[in-house]
Amino acid sequence: xxxxxxxxxxxxxxxxxxxxxxxxxxxxxxxxxxxxxxxxxxxxxxxxxxxxxxxxxxxxxxxxxxxxxxxxxxxxxxxxxxxxxxxxxxxxxxxxxxxxxxxxxxxxxxxxxxxxxxxxxxxxxxxxxxxxxxxxxxxxxxxxxxxxxxxxxxxxxxxxxxxxxxxxxxxxxxxxxxxxxxxxxxxxxxxxxxxxxxxxxxxxxxxxxxxxxxxxxxxxxxxxxxxxxxxxxxxxxxxxxxxxxxxxxxxxxxxxxxxxxxxxxxxxxxxxxxxxxxxxxxxxxxxxxxxxxxxxxxxxxxxxxxxxxxxxxxxxxxxxxxxxxxxxxxxxxxxxxxxxxxxxxxxxxxxxxxxxxxxxxxxxxxxxxxxxxxxxxxxxxxxxxxxxxxxxxxxxxxx
Amino acid sequence: xxxxxxxxxxxxxxxxxxxxxxxxxxxxxxxxxxxxxxxxxxxxxxxxxxxxxxxxxxxxxxxxxxxxxxxxxxxxxxxxxxxxxxxxxxxxxxxxxxxxxxxxxxxxxxxxxxxxxxxxxxxxxxxxxxxxxxxxxxxxxxxxxxxxxxxxxxxxxxxxxxxxxxxxxxxxxxxxxxxxxxxxxxxxxxxxxxxxxxxxxxxxxxxxxxxxxxxxxxxxxxxxxxxxxxxxxxxxxxxxxxxxxxxxxxxxxxxxxxxxxxxxxxxxxxxxxxxxxxxxxxxxxxxxxxxxxxxxxxxxxxxxxxxxxxxxxxxxxxxxxxxxxxxxxxxxxxxxxxxxxxxxxxxxxxxxxxxxxxxxxxxxxxxxxxxxxxxxxxxxxxxxxxxxxxxxxxxxxxxxxxxxxxxxxxxxxxxxxxxxxxxxxxxxxxxxxxxxxxxxxxxxxxxxxxxxxxxxxxxxxxxxxxxxxxxxxxxxxxxxx
Numbered sequence: 001x002x003x004x005x006x007x008x009x010x011x012x013x014x015x016x017x018x019x020x021x022x023x024x025x026x027x028x029x030x031x032x033x034x035x036x037x038x039x040x041x042x043x044x045x046x047x048x049x050x051x052x053x054x055x056x057x058x059x060x061x062x063x064x065x066x067x068x069x070x071x072x073x074x075x076x077x078x079x080x081x082x083x084x085x086x087x088x089x090x091x092x093x094x095x096x097x098x099x100x101x102x103x104x105x106x107x108x109x110x111x112x113x114x115x116x117x118x119x120x121x122x123x124x125x126x127x128x129x130x131x132x133x134x135x136x137x138x139x140x141x142x143x144x145x146x147x148x149x150x151x152x153x154x155x156x157x158x159x160x161x162x163x164x165x166x167x168x169x170x171x172x173x174x175x176x177x178x179x180x181x182x183x184x185x186x187x188x189x190x191x192x193x194x195x196x197x198x199x200x201x202x203x204x205x206x207x208x209x210x211x212x213x214x215x216x217x218x219x220x221x222x223x224x225x226x227x228x229x230x231x232x233x234x235x236x237x238x239x240x241x242x243x244x245x246x247x248x249x250x251x252x253x254x255x256x257x258x259x260x261x262x263x264x265x266x267x268x269x270x271x272x273x274x275x276x277x278x279x280x281x282x283x284x285x286x287x288x289x290x291x292x293x294x295x296x297x298x299x300x301x302x303x304x305x306x307x308x309x310x311x312x313x314x315x316x317x318x319x320x321x322x323x324x325x326x327x328x329x330x331x332x333x334x335x336x337x338x339x340x341x342x343x344x345x346x347x348x349x350x351x352x353x354x355x356x357x358x359x360x361x362x363x364x365x366x367x368x369x370x371x372x373x374x375x376x377x378x379x380x381x382x383x384x385x386x387x388x389x390x391x392x393x394x395x396x397x398x399x
Numbered sequence: 400x401x402x403x404x405x406x407x408x409x410x411x412x413x414x415x416x417x418x419x420x421x422x423x424x425x426x427x428x429x430x431x432x433x434x435x436x437x438x439x440x441x442x443x444x445x446x447x448x449x450x451x452x453x454x455x456x457x458x459x460x461x462x463x464x465x466x467x468x469x470x471x472x473x474x475x476x477x478x479x480x481x482x483x484x485x486x487x488x489x490x491x492x493x494x495x496x497x498x499x500x501x502x503x504x505x506x507x508x509x510x511x512x513x514x515x516x517x518x519x520x521x522x523x524x525x526x527x528x529x530x531x532x533x534x535x536x537x538x539x540x541x542x543x544x545x546x547x548x549x550x551x552x553x554x555x556x557x558x559x560x561x562x563x564x565x566x567x568x569x570x571x572x573x574x575x576x577x578x579x580x581x582x583x584x585x586x587x588x589x590x591x592x593x594x595x596x597x598x599x600x601x602x603x604x605x606x607x608x609x610x611x612x613x614x615x616x617x618x619x620x621x622x623x624x625x626x627x628x629x630x631x632x633x634x635x636x637x638x639x640x641x642x643x644x645x646x647x648x649x650x651x652x653x654x655x656x657x658x659x660x661x662x663x664x665x666x667x668x669x670x671x672x673x674x675x676x677x678x679x680x681x682x683x684x685x686x687x688x689x690x691x692x693x694x695x696x697x698x699x700x701x702x703x704x705x706x707x708x709x710x711x712x713x714x715x716x717x718x719x720x721x722x723x724x725x726x727x728x729x730x731x732x733x734x735x736x737x738x739x740x741x742x743x744x745x746x747x748x749x750x751x752x753x754x755x756x757x758x759x760x761x762x763x764x765x766x767x768x769x770x771x772x773x774x775x776x777x778x779x780x781x782x783x784x785x786x787x788x789x790x791x792x793x794x795x796x797x798x799x800x801x802x803x804x805x806x807x808x809x810x811x812x813x814x815x816x817x818x819x820x821x822x823x824x825x826x827x828x829x830x831x832x833x834x835x836x837x838x839x840x841x842x843x844x845x846x847x848x849x850x851x852x853x854x855x856x857x858x859x860x861x862x863x864x865x866x867x868x869x870x871x872x873x874x875x876x877x878x879x880x
Contacts, residue, residue: 206808
């Protein structure tokens with residue numbers, strides 16, 4: 001394996017808008033809001049940024065193709081600005097691009113912005129596709145909850161878990177995120193919800209009820225990255241650094257080859273394996289202080305705990321019910337509320353997760369601060385379990 | 400007088416027969432109850448077969464024909480409710496059944512007699528011909544036709560050899576306007592039943608049957624089984640009296656079970672008759688509509704497909720929800736909300752490249768024997784390193800099981816919920832598919848399923864539709880009631 005990017009890139013500034021239904025803000029407003037926070041945090045001037053990447057997943061919805069929306073919104077003059085898209089893993093993809101540019105020595109300071117304006121669609125849920133291509137001739141056009149709900153039945157069948165027991169563990173996942181988001185002023189859904197309410201919610205895609213599904217939100221998040229040396233020159237003695245960013249994309253194996261049983265996300269396992277190797281994490285259950293995972297649906301978080309090696313196979317539901325991943329548990333997950341309650345503006349979510357880990361690493365998370373945080377993991381999942389893009393990043397301090 | 404001929408130019412036979420009724424059977428009594436305030440709806444006994452939202456005349460015909468389409472040289476699609484006016488359903492049927500594209504194709508319509516007329520012509524002609532009929536006729540809520548019509552398909556393979564040998568036939572052309580449908584009025588418009596009954600029976604049907612029997616050299620009373628499409632339910636007694644026939648009419652029973660299937664009705668009834676007939680019996684087949692075609696067959700053995708056709712009537716799900724019936728039959732347009740507005744336009748260029756593999760459910764076998772769908776230049780097999788040639792493998796008739804599944808209630812479908820999931824075929828292929836016909840017990844991981852051709856997308860804005868295969872339960876529940 002190549003030497004990787006561990007500690008070659010420092011994050012010196014981050015920003016994140018409140019996620020939610022921003023009826024009175026367009027994507028340009030959201031990008032500016034996130035950027036203003038990030039550049040103030042970094043303590044640099046805008047003209048020091050040498051390259052920028054915009055992550056935006058759903059180009060039809062009021063943001064627009066290309067990187068021009070970002071270049072215009074921030075008035076980025078005379079520098080390369082690119083748009084990246086990798087479904088719900090888009091935010092991590094933007095950060096990866098900026099990080100690689102710095103690590104390669106191509107630029108000294110780079111910007112990554114993720115943005116999504118979902119609430120201009122006029123309906124709930126993710127926007128509908130609009131193109132008539134080859135896959136439309138055969139592939140079911142299921143919703144996102146429908147696609148992820150498939151995990152639940154397959155997981156229960158593989159591990160012999162009663163569906164009602166699994167549903168209770170899934171409910172705990174959502175209950176915990178609502179509890180956490182109540183402490184987060186930027187979260188979309190800040191109301192604690194009773195377990196019974198979650199269990200009795202209307203069904204969206206069997207067995208996912210309304211509260212098993214994440215919020216659909218507007219929002220933007222932003223990161224400014226540079227080299228550790230430049231960071232130190234800016235007066236940041238022990239900057240947050242990128243320990244690993246790994247990504248793995250489906251190549252059809254799950255969909256077309258008869259091996260996968262549908263009960264886990266293969267790309268998460270592969271990306272995590274490489275990320276742990278890149279970061280030098282030998283025992284993720286011991287080494288990771290906290291995680292921000294792609295809890296688009298409760299079952300996703302449950303399965304992800306096993307895919308990341310944070311729970312034994314077939315045991316995640318028990319660990320969840322034991323409170324291991326609660327805010328006060330041994331290894332908190334979604335301490336900021338997660339996609340479930342912080343919200344999920346698709347292109348911004350990967351950077352939002354990094355924002356929380358970055359904030360926790362610096363001890364700046366206020367009421368929800370998890371003591372001393374050494375290493376945090378970001379898991380950002382695009383697509384569907386049977387056709388996915390998994391990004392796993394690990395952040396820590398330089399020393 | 401009807402034009403009649405004795406079959407003399409060698410034997411021509413029906414070699415196999417297929418029939419298909421959709422899952423749902425509307426309980427006419429339940430519909431009548433819902434309509435009681437109005438006094439509308441017509442007869443209230445029996446059931447009416449109701450196609451799913453994703454079925455149409457083509458898919459119904461394909462289901463009927465799929466087991467009997469053995470290397471025909473000609474394929475004829477018959478329907479008065481075909482979805483396309485300019486786009487051959489017979490050609491789509493050839494692709495759906497993965498038949499040789501050099502087969503001759505034609506589409507017939509014009510009256511509900513069209514399938515029987517096509518059958519007659521095939522019997523008077525040469526070579527192996529497949530006649531496949533499907534019908535899903537629009538009707539206005541409250542009209543008698545809405546409850547008396549049914550949806551379904553039937554097919555017959557005509558050959559020089561077979562279990563039903565044509566021994567005589569007769570035809571009469573007669574523009575009797577009992578019902579009509581037009582571009583301006585797609586739903587059937589019906590005239591007075593007393594007029595229709597008197598004129599059709601005495602002036603059209605009875606003379607044709609008598610002429611066919613005469614051409615066959617048999618007395619009507621020698622007929623042992625009848626499959627005579629009645630112009631209206633309950634006419635058989637008068638037809639039998641006028642012709643001297645004493646046989647039971649299986650078309651009447653079919654009406655009670657699934658309704659009047661239009662172009663598919665007489666063929667379906669013929670299958671039921673053949674299921675009961677024994678060697679040496681005489682079976683009368685007659686189609687009606689703008690005239691009449693009648694044929695007399697001598698049964699020489701067991702008719703392939705006949706028993707399965709009879710079994711089709713014993714499985715299904717009784718529907719007693721009148722509002723759902725209205726929606727499924729297109730009699731009311733529900734507002735499905737903004738999510739239903741998504742674009743479903745299909746591109747002709749894309750269809751040209753991939754359409755035949757899709758409607759034929761054609762997977763590919765790579766050089767190491769792994770089967771995958773869809774085909775690709777570089778196989779999905781993990782050790783594949785470059786492009787390989789793939790051999791066609793049809794999945795439509797392969798056994799399969801469910802790997803993962805959900806009932807999606809967010810996604811738009813005209814008949815919620817939207818079932819979909821991963822399907823593993825026993826031959827190794829794996830496909831993510833929509834599921835259909837889930838009423839009853841739904842779907843679970845590990846359930847056996849079978850592919851059925853259905854409408855994949857419906858572009859209502861442009862009046863276009865595409866077809867693909869969906870996973871349906873391998874076995875249908877026995878019908879109750």
